[in-house]
Amino acid sequence: MDSRVHAFLSVDKSSALDAARRWDARRADADALPPLAGLPVAIKDIICSQGLPTTCGSRILEGWRSPYDATVITRLREAGAIVIGKTNLDEFAMGSSTENSAFGPTRNPWDLARVPGGSSGGSAAAVSADMVPLALGTDTGGSVRLPAAFTGIVGLKPTYSRVSRYGLVAFASSLDQIGPLARTVADAALLLQVIAGRDPRDSTSADLPVPDYSASLPDGVKGMKIGIPREAIGAGLQREVNDAVLAAARVLEQAGASLIEVSLPTIEYAVPTYYILAPSEASANLARYDGVKYGLRVRTPDIHAMYARTRGEGFGTEVKRRIMLGTYALSAGFYEGFFLKAQQVRTLVRKDFTVAFGSVDLVLMPVAPTVAFKLGEKAHDPLQMYLTDIYTIPVNLAGLPGISVPCGSADGLPIGLQLIGKPFDEATVLRAAHTYEQSTEWHKARPQLT
Amino acid sequence: MSERTTAIAYEVVIGLEIHVQLLTDSKMFCECATAFGAPPNTQTCPVCLGLPGALPVINRKAVELGLRTAVALGCRVHGTSQFHRKNYYYPDLPKNYQITQYEYKIHPPLGTKGSLELTADTSPRRIGIRRVHLEEDTGKLVHVEQHGQILHSLIDFNRSGVPLMEVVTEPDLRSPEQARLFLGRLRSLLQAIGVSSGRMEEGSLRCDANVSLRRPGAELGIRTEVKNMNSLRSVERALAFEAQRQEQLLDRGQPVGQETRHWDERRGVTFSSRTKEEAQDYRYFPEPDLVPIAVGKQWIDEVRASLPELPDARRQRYASAYRLSPYDAGLVTSSMPLAIFFEATVGHYPQAKTVANWLAGDVAAYLNAEGLEIEETALTPNHLAELLRLVDAGTISIRTAKEILPEMLRTGASAEQLVADRGLAQISDTAAVGSVIDRIIAEHPGPASDFHGGKTQALTFLVGQVMKKTRGRANPELVNRLLREKLQS
Ligand SMILES: [Zn+2]
Numbered sequence: 001m002d003s004r005v006h007a008f009l010s011v012d013k014s015s016a017l018d019a020a021r022r023w024d025a026r027r028a029d030a031d032a033l034p035p036l037a038g039l040p041v042a043i044k045d046i047i048c049s050q051g052l053p054t055t056c057g058s059r060i061l062e063g064w065r066s067p068y069d070a071t072v073i074t075r076l077r078e079a080g081a082i083v084i085g086k087t088n089l090d091e092f093a094m095g096s097s098t099e100n101s102a103f104g105p106t107r108n109p110w111d112l113a114r115v116p117g118g119s120s121g122g123s124a125a126a127v128s129a130d131m132v133p134l135a136l137g138t139d140t141g142g143s144v145r146l147p148a149a150f151t152g153i154v155g156l157k158p159t160y161s162r163v164s165r166y167g168l169v170a171f172a173s174s175l176d177q178i179g180p181l182a183r184t185v186a187d188a189a190l191l192l193q194v195i196a197g198r199d200p201r202d203s204t205s206a207d208l209p210v211p212d213y214s215a216s217l218p219d220g221v222k223g224m225k226i227g228i229p230r231e232a233i234g235a236g237l238q239r240e241v242n243d244a245v246l247a248a249a250r251v252l253e254q255a256g257a258s259l260i261e262v263s264l265p266t267i268e269y270a271v272p273t274y275y276i277l278a279p280s281e282a283s284a285n286l287a288r289y290d291g292v293k294y295g296l297r298v299r300t301p302d303i304h305a306m307y308a309r310t311r312g313e314g315f316g317t318e319v320k321r322r323i324m325l326g327t328y329a330l331s332a333g334f335y336e337g338f339f340l341k342a343q344q345v346r347t348l349v350r351k352d353f354t355v356a357f358g359s360v361d362l363v364l365m366p367v368a369p370t371v372a373f374k375l376g377e378k379a380h381d382p383l384q385m386y387l388t389d390i391y392t393i394p395v396n397l398a399g400l401p402g403i404s405v406p407c408g409s410a411d412g413l414p415i416g417l418q419l420i421g422k423p424f425d426e427a428t429v430l431r432a433a434h435t436y437e438q439s440t441e442w443h444k445a446r447p448q449l450t
Numbered sequence: 451m452s453e454r455t456t457a458i459a460y461e462v463v464i465g466l467e468i469h470v471q472l473l474t475d476s477k478m479f480c481e482c483a484t485a486f487g488a489p490p491n492t493q494t495c496p497v498c499l500g501l502p503g504a505l506p507v508i509n510r511k512a513v514e515l516g517l518r519t520a521v522a523l524g525c526r527v528h529g530t531s532q533f534h535r536k537n538y539y540y541p542d543l544p545k546n547y548q549i550t551q552y553e554y555k556i557h558p559p560l561g562t563k564g565s566l567e568l569t570a571d572t573s574p575r576r577i578g579i580r581r582v583h584l585e586e587d588t589g590k591l592v593h594v595e596q597h598g599q600i601l602h603s604l605i606d607f608n609r610s611g612v613p614l615m616e617v618v619t620e621p622d623l624r625s626p627e628q629a630r631l632f633l634g635r636l637r638s639l640l641q642a643i644g645v646s647s648g649r650m651e652e653g654s655l656r657c658d659a660n661v662s663l664r665r666p667g668a669e670l671g672i673r674t675e676v677k678n679m680n681s682l683r684s685v686e687r688a689l690a691f692e693a694q695r696q697e698q699l700l701d702r703g704q705p706v707g708q709e710t711r712h713w714d715e716r717r718g719v720t721f722s723s724r725t726k727e728e729a730q731d732y733r734y735f736p737e738p739d740l741v742p743i744a745v746g747k748q749w750i751d752e753v754r755a756s757l758p759e760l761p762d763a764r765r766q767r768y769a770s771a772y773r774l775s776p777y778d779a780g781l782v783t784s785s786m787p788l789a790i791f792f793e794a795t796v797g798h799y800p801q802a803k804t805v806a807n808w809l810a811g812d813v814a815a816y817l818n819a820e821g822l823e824i825e826e827t828a829l830t831p832n833h834l835a836e837l838l839r840l841v842d843a844g845t846i847s848i849r850t851a852k853e854i855l856p857e858m859l860r861t862g863a864s865a866e867q868l869v870a871d872r873g874l875a876q877i878s879d880t881a882a883v884g885s886v887i888d889r890i891i892a893e894h895p896g897p898a899s900d901f902h903g904g905k906t907q908a909l910t911f912l913v914g915q916v917m918k919k920t921r922g923r924a925n926p927e928l929v930n931r932l933l934r935e936k937l938q939s
Contacts, residue, residue: 047503048501048502048503054502054503056502061502064502066501066502066503067496067501068496068501068504070503165505166503166504166505167503167504168503169502169503170502170503170739172738173738173739174738200507201505201507202505202507203505203506203507203508203739203740203741204738204739204740204741280735281735281738283537283733284535284537284545284546284547284733284735287537287539287545287546287547288500288502288544288545288546290539290541290546292541292605293499293500293544293605294501303541307539327733330537330733330734330735331731331733332731332733335733335735339735
């Protein structure tokens with residue numbers, strides 16, 4: 001099936017089978033089993049894992065094998081999960097369609113002519129097409145939530161610093177978060193439970209207790225206050241998306257929540273702010289791919305030519321574009337006007353949410369302005385592509401938890417509902433998403449891959 | 451008299467940047483060992499190799515040592531301090547950015563605005579400390595050469611990520627000698643507070659200098675940066691050379707180029723290391739992988755309380771308790787090991803001034819010539835005390851003592867052993883000295899009769915001949931007395 005979807009870049013068949021057999025044997029012994037015993041989990045190929053290559057969807061790391069496991073991989077293995085394979089992505093997670101992979105695009109299982117969203121398109125497609133029950137993605141500007149919305153599954157971006165980034169190959173360090181993709185909210189909660197929590201190897205990871213997410217799922221939304229930002233509804237939205245999101249809000253209202261209009265006046269500046277900050281960090285994070293130590297090396301007699309040719313041939317167009325954007329924004333004479341200014345706007349965006357959360361428990365809005373678009377449709381128009389993330393980027397800038405849960409369809413393509421919570425309040429996000437999901441049938445719809 | 455008046459018309463302005471390898475067991479941002487001399491790339495991990503996905507974690511001990519320095523230098527210690535990324539490409543820098551600290555108003559380095567007092571023979575002078583900050587070291591390139599051509603280069607990442615502290619002074623130093631004195635003071639301070647081994651030859655203390663000339667009171671001149679000075683002495687030599695070079699340029703009406711120059715210890719010159727000085731843009735920005743260091747008042751108070759006696763206080767104590775001259779007190783406290791050596795020697799031989807004279811004189815000369823620290827020699831305080839006692843007892847002359855000291859420093863031999871083995875004890879035996887005198891008088895009848903004729907300088911000549919015959923071992927007082935007796939009899 002994957003020959004048509006192209007969700008995976010590598011699959012570990014033999015050790016996965018071995019592990020599955022081992023867990024089956026233990027299940028027969030009725031031992032106390034860890035939470036993910038024997039469950040295959042697909043991993044976005046930007047998370048380091050031993051035993052399989054870690055390419056980041058880039059020629060520059062083609063064939064590179066990490067000598068160490070990311071913290072989330074260690075935790076998955078300890079929880080009994082089987083790392084079944086590495087999934088396709090936009091190169092270094094830079095993109096919204098998975099078309100920027102050096103190894104070819106992933107296709108949307110609902111319509112093979114359409115993109116699965118990105119950058120975690122491979123992980124989302126693998127779950128959507130029932131190849132695996134669970135997957136990990138990463139979300140820097142919407143890269144878990146957008147593909148979840150486009151492929152009709154659940155995708156959660158945890159609070160920044162909730163999940164360790166150790167072993168996640170950095171794109172934009174102050175924004176990157178690893179998050180679960182699953183068919184149901186309950187499954188996503190289960191996976192988050194395993195990967196969340198303090199990691200001494202990531203000094204930005206929060207030293208806060210991790211609540212029992214699954215336990216509070218059935219508690220419902222009675223008395224919960226849900227804010228709908230007036231800036232996020234109406235103009236610029238595909239009509240069916242607008243209608244589906246408002247209908248979803250009413251479902252939650254009927255379940256006992258109250259709806260309140262809120263305002264997030266600065267979110268219109270989120271996309272330009274993001275495209276200063278993320279490329280700036282990326283320009284430094286990606287400097288290490290120089291042909292000296294690992295990955296691609298284009299041999300030349302002198303080192304400067306080696307740097308230039310290795311990076312010239314190893315990186316794709318979008319990665320180069322962002323490295324140049326970031327290098328420019330950090331340059332002497334531009335730093336104050338670009339990087340520093342963007343940092344200030346980021347603070348304002350965060351403040352907007354803080355103010356909103358003074359009166360509500362959750363913020364509800366769309367995940368994306370449209371349903372999945374066609375392959376090639378925006379590939380040559382970076383600005384149009386960037387605007388796909390208009391509703392997800394503000395959440396990354398503010399460092400908040402956000403979930404995408406299926407809430408409708410247009411022309412047979414899934415629509416995602418986004419619920420955003422207070423910092424470290426994934427429990428409320430999951431509870432509301434679960435309540436919504438259980439009140440509707442959308443999560444039961446599956447793509448017909450014939 | 452020379453017509454040139456420029457020699458006094460210029461003022462030398464020097465600021466120093468000192469890189470200090472901190473005495474931690476593990477690296478700045480990972481758990482790898484910092485021990486010197488391990489086989490290449492055996493002290494590495496994903497973090498210090500800059501592997502994809504690896505993240506830095508701050509070494510608390512390194513921050514503590516930086517804090518000790520900042521407090522000891524009287525710096526303003528900032529409540530929060532942020533790391534930055536300094537972006538540049540070099541193969542020994544695995545991430546192609548260095549994690550360091552940078553002066554941004556909102557993200558200050560660990561400490562700023564401190565000072566260290568310099569007391570030379572002249573009046574005291576406070577040298578401003580602009581900042582104290584922490585950073586990581588780079589790896590080391592090893593070039594494999596054949597027939598003078600580099601075939602290929604290898605990289606040893608053992609040093610990558612080793613904790614470094616940078617101490618930057620204000621341009622307050624006014625002579626190469628002051629620069630050397632300052633560096634000596636700083637080194638001794640860092641040793642005293644347990645921050646650094648202070649070994650410049652091993653690179654655990656590295657010093658770069660900014661040098662410019664100006665007419666007194668005028669604007670600062672164009673400065674050059676001098677690198678690669680590996681000892682206190684080479685700092686003074688290099689800066690003296692560089693100041694003179696700039697002076698000659700200015701005298702000829704030529705401009706000083708803003709450039710980086712390397713000191714060549716062997717040739718005794720500085721040379722330009724980059725022909726074209728490109729203004730490097732390091733694109734500093736706050737390191738997003740690290741949270742700011744929080745330094746609370748309590749931590750600062752704890753550090754302050756735990757500091758030992760600092761060299762300044764120690765110097766003052768020596769000057770008053772042992773009645774040492776300011777110069778001697780400064781010298782014996784110029785390094786922590788030397789100060790400890792001094793006190794230990796005084797424990798065996800209580801005439802502190804004599805001990806200080808020897809340490810400031812012959813011992814210092816030997817250390818300077820050999821480029822060694824006292825603790826790197828084989829000399830023990832006990833042996834030095836013994837040597838001084840042999841002189842006092844008249845067993846050996848001061849001249850003999852000076853002659854055997856280098857050997858004691860080199861081999862650790864005891865003074866008594868050396869004197870016994872080589873028969874160096876003074877000849878104080880009247881009969882033995884008398885027979886030599888008889889021979890000398892017989893060989894030099896002229897001077898002997900001159901003495902009788904009233905020419906007393908003839909006596910000096912004859913004493914010299916006796917000393918020569920005994921290779922300096924005859925007791926000079928005895929020789930004098932016996933000669934007079936024999937000539938007058
Ligand atoms: Zn290491």
